[in-house]
Amino acid sequence: MREVRYWQALNEALREELDRDPDVFVMGEDVGIYGGAYGVTKGLYEDYGEERIRDTAISEQVIVGAAVGAAMTGMRPVAEIMYVDFLGVAMDQIFNQAAKIRYMFGGKAKVPMTLRTQGGTGRGLAAQHSQSLESWFLHVPGLKVVMPSTPYDAKGLLKAAIRDDNPVLFIEHKMLYGTKGMIPDGEYIVPLGLADVKRPGSDVTVVAHSRMLLYALEAAETLEKEGISVEVIDPRTLAPLDMDTIMTSVKKTGRVVLVEEGCKTGGVGGEIATRIMEEGFYYLDAPIIRVAAKDVPIPMSPALEPLAVPSVQEIIDAVKKLYV
Amino acid sequence: MIKDALVAKEKKEDLIFWLKQMHHIRYFEEMVMQLLAENYVKGGSHCYAGQEAVAVGACAAIRKDDYITSTHRGHGHGIAKGGKLNELMAEICGKAAGCCKGKGGSLHLADLSTGNLGANGIVGGSFGIAAGAALTCKMKKLDRVVLCFYGDGAANQGIAHESMNMAATWKLPVIYICENNLYGMSVSVNRAASVEDLAVRALAYDMPYKIVDGMDVLAVKEAVEQAAERARKGEGPMLIECKTYRYYGHSRSDARVYRTKEEEKYWKDRDPIPNFAKRLIENGIITEDEAKEIDAQAKKDIEDATKFAKDAPYPEPEALFEDLYA
Ligand SMILES: Cc1ncc(C[n+]2csc(CCOP(=O)(O)OP(=O)(O)O)c2C)c(N)n1
Numbered sequence: 019m020r021e022v023r024y025w026q027a028l029n030e031a032l033r034e035e036l037d038r039d040p041d042v043f044v045m046g047e048d049v050g051i052y053g054g055a056y057g058v059t060k061g062l063y064e065d066y067g068e069e070r071i072r073d074t075a076i077s078e079q080v081i082v083g084a085a086v087g088a089a090m091t092g093m094r095p096v097a098e099i100m101y102v103d104f105l106g107v108a109m110d111q112i113f114n115q116a117a118k119i120r121y122m123f124g125g126k127a128k129v130p131m132t133l134r135t136q137g138g139t140g141r142g143l144a145a146q147h148s149q150s151l152e153s154w155f156l157h158v159p160g161l162k163v164v165m166p167s168t169p170y171d172a173k174g175l176l177k178a179a180i181r182d183d184n185p186v187l188f189i190e191h192k193m194l195y196g197t198k199g200m201i202p203d204g205e206y207i208v209p210l211g212l213a214d215v216k217r218p219g220s221d222v223t224v225v226a227h228s229r230m231l232l233y234a235l236e237a238a239e240t241l242e243k244e245g246i247s248v249e250v251i252d253p254r255t256l257a258p259l260d261m262d263t264i265m266t267s268v269k270k271t272g273r274v275v276l277v278e279e280g281c282k283t284g285g286v287g288g289e290i291a292t293r294i295m296e297e298g299f300y301y302l303d304a305p306i307i308r309v310a311a312k313d314v315p316i317p318m319s320p321a322l323e324p325l326a327v328p329s330v331q332e333i334i335d336a337v338k339k340l341y342v
Numbered sequence: 343m344i345k346d347a348l349v350a351k352e353k354k355e356d357l358i359f360w361l362k363q364m365h366h367i368r369y370f371e372e373m374v375m376q377l378l379a380e381n382y383v384k385g386g387s388h389c390y391a392g393q394e395a396v397a398v399g400a401c402a403a404i405r406k407d408d409y410i411t412s413t414h415r416g417h418g419h420g421i422a423k424g425g426k427l428n429e430l431m432a433e434i435c436g437k438a439a440g441c442c443k444g445k446g447g448s449l450h451l452a453d454l455s456t457g458n459l460g461a462n463g464i465v466g467g468s469f470g471i472a473a474g475a476a477l478t479c480k481m482k483k484l485d486r487v488v489l490c491f492y493g494d495g496a497a498n499q500g501i502a503h504e505s506m507n508m509a510a511t512w513k514l515p516v517i518y519i520c521e522n523n524l525y526g527m528s529v530s531v532n533r534a535a536s537v538e539d540l541a542v543r544a545l546a547y548d549m550p551y552k553i554v555d556g557m558d559v560l561a562v563k564e565a566v567e568q569a570a571e572r573a574r575k576g577e578g579p580m581l582i583e584c585k586t587y588r589y590y591g592h593s594r595s596d597a598r599v600y601r602t603k604e605e606e607k608y609w610k611d612r613d614p615i616p617n618f619a620k621r622l623i624e625n626g627i628i629t630e631d632e633a634k635e636i637d638a639q640a641k642k643d644i645e646d647a648t649k650f651a652k653d654a655p656y657p658e659p660e661a662l663f664e665d666l667y668a
């Protein structure tokens with residue numbers, strides 16, 4: 019095992035897949051000479067050349083669209099969209115094209131593409147560079163949605179995404195790139211659709227993904243000292259969603275807090291909560307609580323930005339509320 | 343006797359005003375870089391230094407009640423369109439006294455009171471807004487025009503083409519001002535576009551175009567003036583490509599590996615501010631001492647604005663929920 023940063027783990031995954039499969043290539047804005055806005059593709063241009071590591075124009079629509087077309091015809095593109103917020107520019111290509119082609123064409127085509135992007139708050143970048151939009155894409159059958167929270171998961175999941183024969187939206191977090199974690203020396207894959215119990219516990223189940231997973235772990239640490247044992251689950255893949263792992267935990271604890279950085283209304287938590295109720299309402303000892311962003315755009319001011327999204331304290335308070 | 347024809351056309355006080363505005367922008371940006379370095383301002387700030395002649399020249403050619411749409415690199419546009427320095431600087435700092443109450447910051451500087459319809463975090467995000475504002479001008483017969491500032495990178499967004507086609511077809515009073523600073527982040531124009539002069543794309547929409555030296559405030563002004571005159575007569579949009587350069591990196595984390603020191607020097611030698619000051623001195627508009635005075639006064643204005651911004655309070659927590667709906 020060795021320690022790497024999140025961005026390095028992603029960089030390694032790209033390298034290994036570029037080495038393994040000549041059909042894999044990378045394209046996006048500033049992924050070449052610049053090495054990616056957040057450094058994920060650092061050194062790839064030098065090592066793999068401009069044919070396979072393609073700097074594109076600022077044209078999100080055709081970045082995604084060309085990935086779809088290349089994927090349909092035998093390539094395995096890894097396209098990068100610099101911020102999840104910019105997916106809006108390319109929306110048709112994602113949800114009308116990438117997601118639906120296989121089904122519409124009666125299973126006769128496949129779209130093995132990976133769309134990497136990143137989201138989240140934390141850098142004072144305001145309303146168009148700080149969103150957490152994952153829930154939008156859960157409403158589109160045909161897409162897979164992956165959100166790694168640790169370097170280990172980031173590497174293993176990206177490799178799985180690239181090898182998957184479907185369009186995979188892979189959403190990183192801008193505040194996680196510098197975080198460190200252990201990964202094995204050899205090759206490994208983290209399969210899509212498998213949640214992970216990041217911290218076992220017996221009293222309360224907290225489900226959190228991406229950066230909020232770190233917040234949930236911090237909250238669990240504090241709560242442990244106060245005598246509440248929290249089980250923290252990272253779904254890792256939001257679509258498909260591993261309900262088995264979540265339900266196993268819910269049956270044990272009977273109490274659930276769902277945490278996400280996106281807006282509460284129409285969020286991921288609403289979906290998970292409903293599924294828990296559908297699959298196991300009678301195991302619940304208390305109403306499910308959602309901790310999510312306020313239903314407002316992310317403000318730039320450093321005095322406001324942190325108030326828009328969940329804090330560790332809010333998670334702690336939510337867990338305690340289950341007991342009053 | 344004034345030898346320079348473009349200088350001869352203008353009033354002395356205007357020439358001095360534009361020189362000072364360019365100084366304002368430069369000192370504003372130097373201050374923003376400093377505030378970023380001090381970590382007083384978080385987040386991204388794309389600095390306009392080097393391109394001052396474009397914003398100032400273009401805004402000098404239109405009226406107070408005309409509109410502009412801006413970009414992610416919007417501080418210069420906001421100042422040139424007459425934004426208050428205090429409010430602009432306070433906005434960059436995320437303060438309640440900012441022109442957007444601290445909610446937008448650098449990326450979303452907007453000041454409707456000066457006709458500035460806003461900077462934009464989305465590259466290309468303003469093309470539609472410009473067309474729509476021009477549609478208002480036409481439908482309400484306002485006798486106003488819209489300047490749509492955009493970068494060479496933004497030129498490759500689909501909506502750039504959609505906007506130009508709509509404006510040309512409906513003869514909307516938009517003036518597309520392409521600030522070609524040779525790079526969209528790290529990608530040079532020749533790696534991102536199939537044409538060297540982005541202006542030639544105007545031909546596809548049967549729209550006239552002009553290519554000007556974006557380091558020359560009077561050249562920019564003259565071109566935009568002609569375009570505005572056409573637009574006001576109902577003759578439709580025009581595209582003006584300004585060849586220019588951004589002096590800093592794309593944003594603060596940019597090591598500028600994609601361009602050479604020689605190229606940077608070539609453009610620094612064409613600095614629009616000292617060159618314009620020199621031109622005014624040579625034509626006997628101002629003396630060397632006056633030039634220094636203008637410079638010093640501009641610097642002080644920015645220091646005052648910064649003091650205002652730093653002293654101003656942050657928004658109250660309740661502001662989080664305000665202004666979501668009208
Ligand atoms: C839709 C979208 N794509 C990408 C970005 C990231 N980005 C911000 S500025 C920029 C470069 C823009 O280049 P250009 O239009 O030439 O303007 P310049 O920065 O040179 O002023 C990029 C890629 C963005 N903000 N929005």
Ligand SMILES: [Mg+2]
Pocket residue numbers: 493494495521522523524525526527
């Ligand atoms: Mg540019």
